[in-house]
Amino acid sequence: MLRRRVIPCLDVAHGRVVKGTRFVDLVDAGDPPTLAERYAAEGADELVFLDIAAAPEGRSTLLDIVERTARRAFIPLTVGGGVRSVADMRAVLRAGADKVSLNTAAVAEPALVRRCARRFGSQAVVVAIDARRRPAGGRNGDPDTAEPSWEVVVAGGRRPTGLDAVAWAERAVELGAGELLVTSIDRDGTRSGYDTELLRAITSRVPVPVIASGGAAGPDDFVAAVRDGGADAVLAASIFHRRIHSIAAVKAAMAAAGIPVRLVPGG
Numbered sequence: 001m002l003r004r005r006v007i008p009c010l011d012v013a014h015g016r017v018v019k020g021t022r023f024v025d026l027v028d029a030g031d032p033p034t035l036a037e038r039y040a041a042e043g044a045d046e047l048v049f050l051d052i053a054a055a056p057e058g059r060s061t062l063l064d065i066v067e068r069t070a071r072r073a074f075i076p077l078t079v080g081g082g083v084r085s086v087a088d089m090r091a092v093l094r095a096g097a098d099k100v101s102l103n104t105a106a107v108a109e110p111a112l113v114r115r116c117a118r119r120f121g122s123q124a125v126v127v128a129i130d131a132r133r134r135p136a137g138g139r140n141g142d143p144d145t146a147e148p149s150w151e152v153v154v155a156g157g158r159r160p161t162g163l164d165a166v167a168w169a170e171r172a173v174e175l176g177a178g179e180l181l182v183t184s185i186d187r188d189g190t191r192s193g194y195d196t197e198l199l200r201a202i203t204s205r206v207p208v209p210v211i212a213s214g215g216a217a218g219p220d221d222f223v224a225a226v227r228d229g230g231a232d233a234v235l236a237a238s239i240f241h242r243r244i245h246s247i248a249a250v251k252a253a254m255a256a257a258g259i260p261v262r263l264v265p266g267g
Contacts, residue, residue, distance in 0.1 A: 003260045004226050005045035005233035006250055007211060008240045010035055012081070013053040015065055017241065030241065032065055036073035039240065043247045043264030046076040048101070048181065048211075048235060050128075052156050054082025055104040061088070063095045070096025078126055078181075089116050093124065101181060103128040104154040107161055107168070110175055117176025126211075127172040128181040130157050131165035131198055148197050150184075157185045169202045179209045181235070187215025189238060194221055199229025211235050218245055219253030226259050 010017045010032050017030045036047055049069055051061045061082040070077050079092050080101025089100045100120075106113050106127055117125045131150035150165035169180055182202055184195035194212045203210045209232035212225035216236035225231040239245045248264040255261050 002232070003045075003262050004231070004254060005211075006043075006222065006247055006254075006261065007046045007048055007233055007235040008035070008039040008044050008247070009048045009050065009213065009235050009237040010069070011050050011052050011237060012062070012065065013051075015062060018052070033068045033072040035241070036069045036077075039247065040073040040075050043251065043262070044073075044075060045262060046078065046233070047073055048078045048080070049097075050101065051079075051081030055154070056156050056158065060084075061092055061095075063091060066092060066095040066097060080126070080128055080181075085112070086115050086119050089120060089124075093120065099124050099126050099179070101126040101128045102177075103130065106172065107152060107154050107163065110171065113172055113175035113177055117178070122176050122178035122208075125177050126179045126181055127169075127177040128183065129165055129169055129172070129202075130154065130183045130185050131195075132157075132160070132185045133195070133198070148201070150198055150201075153185055157188070165198070166201050166205055169206055173206045173208050177208065179211065180206065181211045181213060184214035188213075190215055191217035191239070193217060194225040194229060194231075194234070196224055196229035199225060199231050203230030203232075209233060219250045222250050223254055223257045223259065226254065227257065 017032050066079050076098040078099040079097035083089050084105040092100050130153050132153050134149045152161045152163040152165050152168050187195050192215050194215050199212050211233040212231035213235040222234045225234045251261045
C-alpha cells in the first residue's frame with residue numbers, strides 16, 4: 001500500500017504566511033521560506049504553497065517568494081494561486097515548483113487543465129476544489145432524506161459557482177488533473193475535523209490521489225481523513241504553524257492506526 005502523505009500548507013498573502021478561519025480574519029504566521037525549511041526538517045512529505053491573494057487581486061503568483069521557498073526545502077512543492085495560462089504554469093515550475101495547483105482559472109476555463117496536462121504531464125497538474133456544503137433539502141423538503149452535496153466556490157472562497165463539487169472533481173480528472181486538493185470551506189480554520197463525507201464522496205468517484213484539507217485539530221482527524229474519507233494525503237496549516245501538534249506526532253498516530261506513512265527519524 002502507498003504511504004499516506006502529511007503536507008503542511010503555506011497560505012501566502014503579500015509575501016507572508018497567514019492563517020484565518022474560512023479564508024477570512026487572517027493573521028500573520030511567518031516567513032514562507034523559513035517555515036518551509038522547518039517543515040522539511042520536521043518530516044513533511046511535501047509542501048503546498050498557495051498565494052491566496054493572487055486570484056482576488058487579479059495578479060500572478062509571487063515567483064520570487066516561490067523561488068526562495070523552493071531553495072530552502074528539498075521536498076516536493078506544489079504552488080497555486082494566480083496561474084491562468086500554460087505560460088504561468090511554466091514560470092511557476094521554473095521557479096522551483098514540482099506541481100502547480102489550478103483553482104479559480106480552471107473553473108473559469110476548464111480547457112486550461114487539459115492544456116497544462118498535455119504540456120507538462122498530469123503528474124504536475126493539481127486541481128484545487130474549495131467546496132461549501134449546500135443546505136439540506138431532500139425529497140419533499142425533508143432534510144433527513146437528502147443526499148449531502150457541496151458547491152464549488154472560487155476566488156479564495158468568496159464567490160459561489162453553482163458547480164457541484166463531486167461532478168467538478170470527476171470532470172477535472174477527465175481533463176487531465178493528476179491530483180485533487182479538496183478543501184472544506186465550512187471546516188477551514190475551525191479545528192472541527194475534516195469533512196469526511198465530502199472526501200468520501202469524491203474519493204469514491206475519482207481514480208487519482210486526493211489531498212484532504214480544512215479543519216484538522218489533532219492527529220485523530222488525520223487518521224479519519226484517510227480511514228473514513230479515503231484521502232491519499234492530509235494537509236493542515238494552523239496546527240503546525242502554532243506548534244499545537246508536530247508532524248511526527250501526526251505520523252505516529254497514523255502509523256498506530258495501521259496507516260502506512262514515512263516515519264520521522266527520532267520523532
